[in-house]
Amino acid sequence: MTERQQGGRAARAEARREAIVEAAMAEIAERGYRATTLAAVAERVGLTQPGVLHYFPSKKHLLIGVLEARDQWDTAALLTRSTDVRLSHLEQIVEFNAERPGIVQTFTALAAESTTGQHPAREYFTERYAAARVVFAELLRKEFGDRLPGGLTPEQAAPLLIAMLDGMQIQWLLAPDEVDMPAAFRNFVALLGAGDHVENRADRD
Template sequence: MDSVRHEQILRAAVEVFVERGYRGTSIDAVAERAGLTRQGVLHYYPSKKRLYFALLHFREALTRQHVDHDDEPPDMACRFAEALEFDLGIPSLAQVHSVVMAEAAIGQEPARGFARARSRELNEMITRELTACYGPRLPSGLTARAGAAALLALVAGLQQQWLVQADEEETYPVLVRDSIRALLLGSAEAPAAGERGGQARTAG
């Protein structure tokens, strides 16, 4: 029952934060959206900040569950394309990320602190994955660290375009995959499964 109630509150919180941002959101508004009392929400999330961080991790967990694969070595272009497509298939998930980044960009807390910390974590994680897959230098010529930073920037930009141009959304999964492959591999062509590991050995 607790897990159901947690998800009920978090889904309501996502909707309210998207509509109002962090400063405009109140526990009362989230409680009303969730069909609970203020105390009912506070029982699970004692403060608005705790609720805010919980909903951000909830959003990431949903995406991660959707794109977890056992492909070895991974096709990272497909993984990122699937993650973005999943987020944008549930508009509130994509929108809450955009709201967080917009607030972070103008220095609003706690969005700024969360975004900076998460960006560092993602950069390190993707750098490790790229290094494991391709070695210290990617087939495109970028270092793994530069590739990680460029990949995150590319995905963020494509996400914004996808949200703005929703009428063209069916073209974006292919665009995302091709763009990431070009960034990492120097070509939009998908490598054969057996070739990805080979590129890791020859890229250095």
């Protein structure tokens, strides 16, 4: 097999993996992880169940693939790739999420389910939120120093920022015509005392 043929086969395999992940995201968003079956995912993507297992050896492997795909666009991933991310950049992430309800719905469903029993995503979300608290605290410290205008430390405010972002997504999923996520984020930043500060910085970026 030539190098070109190998490259074409690899590209097709990657495209098939992406299609399977997208199908799994849709199933999880509609049914939840526990009720999602490999057979349903296979039917949605036009494969047999053995065909899906060729790319993902188990349902747990498929779940990991879904979470990894989601994290390609996650805020934490953005923060690790930039040396000067500010609150104004988070608004861009919020705006982007507002354009992909399916992925947001999948993530929200998995996050809620992971709190129950021995869910296979529990460790992932536990570690994700622990890391996010650290990253968001560093971000807030860049903006405000060791104390926010209201007196909170960045470490105290970081969980509130995360809770606002995730909770806002739930409200938006339930009432997308009533909840403006980017506007809600800007309002929250204003509550932190950063409204003008962030807006001026965004104009310079």
